[in-house]
Amino acid sequence: MRAMQLEYRLGVDGGGTGCRVRLTDRSGNVLGEGYAGPANLALGLDSTLHSVLNAVTQALGAANLPSSALARTCAGLGLAAGNVAKLRQAFAQLSLPFGAAVIRSDAEVACLGAHNGQAGAILILGTGSQGVLHEGGRFITVGGWGFALSDAGSGAILGRETVRRAFSALEGIEPSSGLTETVINRFAHDRSAMLEWATSAQPKNWAEFAPLVFERAKQLDPVALELVRDSARSAEKMLERLKALGAQCVCLMGGLAEPIKPYLSAPYSTLLVPAQGDALHGALLLAATHKDAVRSDLIEPSRLTR
Amino acid sequence: MRAMQLEYRLGVDGGGTGCRVRLTDRSGNVLGEGYAGPANLALGLDSTLHSVLNAVTQALGAANLPSSALARTCAGLGLAAGNVAKLRQAFAQLSLPFGAAVIRSDAEVACLGAHNGQAGAILILGTGSQGVLHEGGRFITVGGWGFALSDAGSGAILGRETVRRAFSALEGIEPSSGLTETVINRFAHDRSAMLEWATSAQPKNWAEFAPLVFERAKQLDPVALELVRDSARSAEKMLERLKALGAQCVCLMGGLAEPIKPYLSAPYSTLLVPAQGDALHGALLLAATHKDAVRSDLIEPSRLTR
Known part of the structure; x- marks a missing residue:
């Protein structure tokens, strides 16, 4: 042939x-x-x-x-x-x-x-997270090893932190907010139900809470803002790594790409380019x-x- | 009878x-x-x-x-x-x-x-964590709902953060240190082996890394210090909650009790009393x-x- x-x-x-x-x-x-x-x-x-x-x-x-x-x-x-x-x-x-x-x-x-097809990098922020750098004909990946060890800045990790934080507020250990109340309400304030859900929750289940956190952060909910900022810091560390590996520009992709952008500081957001x-x-x-x-x-x- | x-x-x-x-x-x-x-x-x-x-x-x-x-x-x-x-x-x-x-x-x-048998409270920091307040003939508990949602300040959570942090250092996403090197060495720098271990790790397995973190924190390893301080802040939040519920004094118990004490700030450590x-x-x-x-x-x- x-x-x-x-x-x-x-x-x-x-x-x-x-x-x-x-x-x-x-x-x-x-x-x-x-x-x-x-x-x-x-x-x-x-x-x-x-x-x-x-x-x-x-x-x-x-x-x-x-x-x-x-x-x-x-x-x-x-x-x-x-x-x-x-x-x-x-x-x-x-x-x-x-x-x-x-x-x-x-x-x-x-x-x-x-x-x-040209040299460049992407950072995928979805249920999981992964950076990919393509340069000189080679691909280098950063992260992408899953929920247990990796996936910082992902929807699954953000969602898990959110549910843990809400549970902690329910226990009176950490301050409550509109966000934590909303999460707790979804479980009818029932700690046993929350525990049962969490014990069998998969990454995609934790990630279901991510959109709510971004929505509340926009409304200046203090807990949501803290969680989203932590998530943005994690994303920045991956961007930093991609840059250190030689990336000149990065496309942010995945479901969390647009929501997280407003929380990235300028030295990182100026690295970003739209996908072609x-x-x-x-x-x-x-x-x-x-x-x-x-x-x-x-x-x-x-x-x-x- | x-x-x-x-x-x-x-x-x-x-x-x-x-x-x-x-x-x-x-x-x-x-x-x-x-x-x-x-x-x-x-x-x-x-x-x-x-x-x-x-x-x-x-x-x-x-x-x-x-x-x-x-x-x-x-x-x-x-x-x-x-x-x-x-x-x-x-x-x-x-x-x-x-x-x-x-x-x-x-x-x-x-x-x-x-x-x-008198009124008082305890905070158990072991593989898990839980506070108990006994006052006026009643017991009130704080935390103790397990690894998925709760257990802040515990050996399991500290160990998990440590292994995640070491993995992140191996990926070049976060700074490495003597501590992260030691953890990575235990897995022979093999990310797949680390992932396999982590995927099936139970709370007691994660907690096995806690003593190492305290040992390295004592030697001023910057990553170990950060992890231990985070753990101490979590313990302080539980102590604060016990105090708000009426505890006048708290006994710190469990395997992490002695190691964490030097990292608690004075307003919290003055709450502590030895167990009778x-x-x-x-x-x-x-x-x-x-x-x-x-x-x-x-x-x-x-x-x-x-």
Whole structure:
């Protein structure tokens, strides 16, 4: 199979919640899109492939193309946990139907998309948190090791601090505020119910409280302000690290990106630039870096910065 | 069965790790002691009774008394989770072999013992944390709701902050120090190993790092000092709450009591008094409050302050 046969490009943005795909021709004209379930390599290689192929089937349908077209497609796959070489390589061993495939993590394709393939960094502040720096053809990540040890500045950590703080106010150990009252009210002032909830709460459950904290901080609730400022300090430490690693500019991404911006001090907020494209755009750029028809699961550094 | 038949007193200090018992005569002369496994009502009523009876059998053996002596014994049982009325009452429904039994929590008997049955408060800083105030025949608790929502100032929370901080230093997000290096070395600088450990770590596992932090704080390690000071501020908030509830004096107890004292500011450290007796002493005082031969699972407030 020769390079000229790869007439289609497929971008895949796969995360822990779902995956999006976009199919284009070599000129970037969008032919079709699709959406399916989680595509996290750490949670299963087969289930990830299943999600990706589900979404791809939709895109092919929209493009009115037969599945045989995939053999003429170069896929750029941004998959959660795709930064783990072992998982990435194992996934590449499955029977992928694509003419060629390049695999990286969802955060790495988001970084490519945000800076249109050029050098730059992103800081994702969502349920978790992670920084990615792309420079000189290399990706360096900061954080992103999950709730137990990492994820400072994330919605999950902010939410947990908020619920703990509300509980402490209920106990009379720390001052109460409109925010702490609202949180306690959601549990009908029942400490046992709160404990039961907290004991089984997952990061996404803690993170559900983050929007409330930002809303109350805007109204100058003192506890909310303190919590949001702590969260902003954590984000600043990650920005500082990205800068120390060589980042000239950073795109803030994820659900907490816009809410946290007003709490970042100037030396940090001046680092920020708007994203030029989304993760799907980055995944398509990744696909475009693959010039050969030979299947490869690894992007060559030199191809990223050409 | 009449009151005069209750010629023995049994004190039980039952916690999550193990239970101790002490058997005395009515004058307080120690006849025998025993030790057995966990006695936490929240983890099982039958297993708690099993532990207590194991320890009691040892005490009877040391006292050279037959088990029939238990019918002439008034037991004061301080059991983990004994402050939960439902559990306390359910435990009292089991076939207890004692002539009479009074049940409270292990923290409450510790408070009785510390102040020799008089009004006063304790703050336990161990793997978890809890304040108990005993005044006017009533017990009021502060905190003690576990790792997810509560336990500020405890070894588990201090240990978790320490490991998180060390991980953050390994990532270059926060400054490193001798302390963070030592923690990282314990995991051979392997982030995946650290993550695996943290994901399954229980409060007692996190708490294993607390002694190291105090040791390094004494050597002026800046990160250790910051962590210990945060822990001291949390303890001060609990002391403040106990004072607001009416405590005139507080005994600091548990494994972190001595290490944290040098970091408490004067307005708080002047509240502190040494303990007059231990939890077993308190459990025996609890037994002594029971004047009747009728089994009761609830201490009458008026009997505590007589």
